[in-house]
Amino acid sequence: MPHFERLYNFACWLTQDRQEAEDLVQETYVKALKGFPSFQPDTNFRAWIYKILRNTFLTSRTGLKATATVPLDLEGEEEILPAVKETPESILLQRSDGQLVQQALEQLPVAYREVLLLCEVEEMSYQEIAVTLAIPMGTVMSRLSRARKALRNGLRPQFKKG
Amino acid sequence: MVCESWKAKLDTYLDGELPEQEMRTFDAHVRGCPSCSADALTRVQMKRAIQVAGKRFVPTTDFRRRIELSITPKPQRSFRLGWMLASATAVILVVGATTSTYMGNRSGRDQASRDHVYSEIADLHVTTLASSSPVDVISTDRHTVKPWFQGKIPFAFNLPELQNSEFSLLGGRMTYLDQTPGAHLIYDVRKHHISVFVFQERSLSARLDETSLSPKQLPFNMETWTQGGLRYFVIGDASAADIDSLAKLFKAAS
Numbered sequence: 001m002p003h004f005e006r007l008y009n010f011a012c013w014l015t016q017d018r019q020e021a022e023d024l025v026q027e028t029y030v031k032a033l034k035g036f037p038s039f040q041p042d043t044n045f046r047a048w049i050y051k052i053l054r055n056t057f058l059t060s061r062t063g064l065k066a067t068a069t070v071p072l073d074l075e076g077e078e079e080i081l082p083a084v085k086e087t088p089e090s091i092l093l094q095r096s097d098g099q100l101v102q103q104a105l106e107q108l109p110v111a112y113r114e115v116l117l118l119c120e121v122e123e124m125s126y127q128e129i130a131v132t133l134a135i136p137m138g139t140v141m142s143r144l145s146r147a148r149k150a151l152r153n154g155l156r157p158q159f160k161k162g
Numbered sequence: 163m164v165c166e167s168w169k170a171k172l173d174t175y176l177d178g179e180l181p182e183q184e185m186r187t188f189d190a191h192v193r194g195c196p197s198c199s200a201d202a203l204t205r206v207q208m209k210r211a212i213q214v215a216g217k218r219f220v221p222t223t224d225f226r227r228r229i230e231l232s233i234t235p236k237p238q239r240s241f242r243l244g245w246m247l248a249s250a251t252a253v254i255l256v257v258g259a260t261t262s263t264y265m266g267n268r269s270g271r272d273q274a275s276r277d278h279v280y281s282e283i284a285d286l287h288v289t290t291l292a293s294s295s296p297v298d299v300i301s302t303d304r305h306t307v308k309p310w311f312q313g314k315i316p317f318a319f320n321l322p323e324l325q326n327s328e329f330s331l332l333g334g335r336m337t338y339l340d341q342t343p344g345a346h347l348i349y350d351v352r353k354h355h356i357s358v359f360v361f362q363e364r365s366l367s368a369r370l371d372e373t374s375l376s377p378k379q380l381p382f383n384m385e386t387w388t389q390g391g392l393r394y395f396v397i398g399d400a401s402a403a404d405i406d407s408l409a410k411l412f413k414a415a416s
Contacts (some may be wrong), residue, residue: 001229005221012219022225029233057398098364098391101215119177121216126179145173148208 001029003046006122007053009086009161013117014110024060028053047124047131054114066110104154112147118142119144165265167197172198176205214364220371275368282339283395284382287357290335290346297333297348307334307347315343319360319392322411328352329408340367349408356408363393385409387416 007028011021031052039048057063105113118124118132128142168191174180175188194199290296299310304321312318314336324330329349337346337359344361365369370386370393383405384397396409 001226001233004226004229008221008225009217009219013216018219022221024231025221025225026232029229033233048328098211098215101211102218105212105215116212117216120212126177141174141179144177148173148205151212152208 003049007049010114010117010122011052011053013105013113014054015062016059016106020060020062024053024057027046027056031056035058044131045129046122050118050122050124050132072099081159094102100155101151104151107154108147108150111143112150115140115143116147116151165195168192168195168198169201172201172205176202176209211364217369219243224413262410276370279339279366279368279370280384280386283357283384283397286337286339286346286359287397290337290348290357291355296335300333302331304331307331310334311336311345313331317344317360317362319345319390320412320415321347322408322415324411327407327411328404329411340365342366349405351400351408354398354400354404356396356400356405358408358412359395359397361393363388363391366393387413389413392416 004025008021008025011024012018013030015021015024028049032049035052039045105116108116113135115129118129119126124132126137126140129144130137134139135143168188171180171188172186175192178185180188192202225302233347273345299307301307301310304323308321310321311334321331329351332348332350332355334347337344339359339361342361343363344359347358347360349356349358370388382397382399383402384395385405386393386395388394392414394409396405396412398405
């Protein structure tokens with residue numbers, strides 16, 4: 001099954017519940033089979049199946065709840081990441097385990113979490129992410145930028161604690 | 163601020179998304195600019211940390227089987243419907259395989275690097291036991307062995323209490339895997355020696371399963387898992403039950 005393990009991992013991050021993630025992956029494959037005639041052979045299969053999974057998630061109860069409580073589009077104004085003078089994150093990353101980063105990822109709004117995961121874990125191009133999330137490339141870039149900033153901010157308290 | 167215009171595009175550069183010409187210009191600038199290169203290093207570390215932390219959930223074999231069954235055409239369906247589903251399944255599998263050669267290669271590479279790690283662990287276990295001085299700190303007392311690692315490895319871990327168990331601690335030594343320092347502990351159970359290796363998960367290049375029991379290609383029994391950002395391997399020629407018991411003691415202690 002193409003992308004099975006990675007789809008499951010992504011589904012777990014979206015739902016934050018293994019049982020729901022299993023249901024989500026199963027539904028995704030069923031929809032992919034049913035909707036296969038709509039797949040354009042020359043287009044990106046990976047982006048297509050991730051898009052199905054994500055759309056299925058967004059219409060689920062958990063997905064509706066996750067996106068209803070968090071503004072999805074904060075991209076109106078452009079903001080540049082501040083230049084990094086100090087690098088607390090790098091010190092933190094060097095001396096801590098991955099759990100802190102996992103916790104910081106968990107705390108992110110789903111819109112930020114998904115774009116970061118698609119970029120860093122799935123190593124999708126901006127173009128693929130744009131197709132998967134059905135947003136313009138410019139929005140992918142600004143959302144990524146904001147997601148990274150939010151993650152850095154999420155890690156700072158951990159740094160202070162450490 | 164210095165390099166503001168460069169830094170605004172630093173993430174796009176590190177994501178490999180700038181046009182080719184601009185990438186080359188950026189390369190040259192980052193190499194010559196201490197501020198941008200330090201910033202780039204931090205961001206690369208962050209990217210790497212997200213990548214490692216993000217690969218967190220592994221499906222169970224039972225779930226995989228259920229999905230495979232659910233997308234396999236049922237024999238009692240009509241010939242036409244069954245044929246259509248079979249075709250769609252086949253096409254999805256083929257398209258998935260062909261349109262994601264890169265991902266396929268990656269997963270192949272993942273498997274190869276996993277096998278490499280397991281094989282390295284087995285080698286470390288065997289060569290250590292073959293050595294005339296397998297341990298550098300000789301003690302059955304965990305309160306002696308644990309502090310010995312201080313300053314030698316970049317993390318701390320807990321050793322289990324062995325009272326009322328059949329295991330005894332023989333000692334420990336420093337070891338390396340993937341150029342990463344780690345701890346190697348040796349235990350004894352009914353004349354069998356068992357190695358326990360502990361490394362930082364994020365330092366290992368291979369993407370290992372969250373939990374894995376006795377990879378088939380190994381001549382030993384082995385159990386590996388990740389806990390608290392550390393990757394544990396328990397390996398030896400003792401029975402799978404003994405390996406599992408020692409693993410459980412470590413899991414409970416961590």
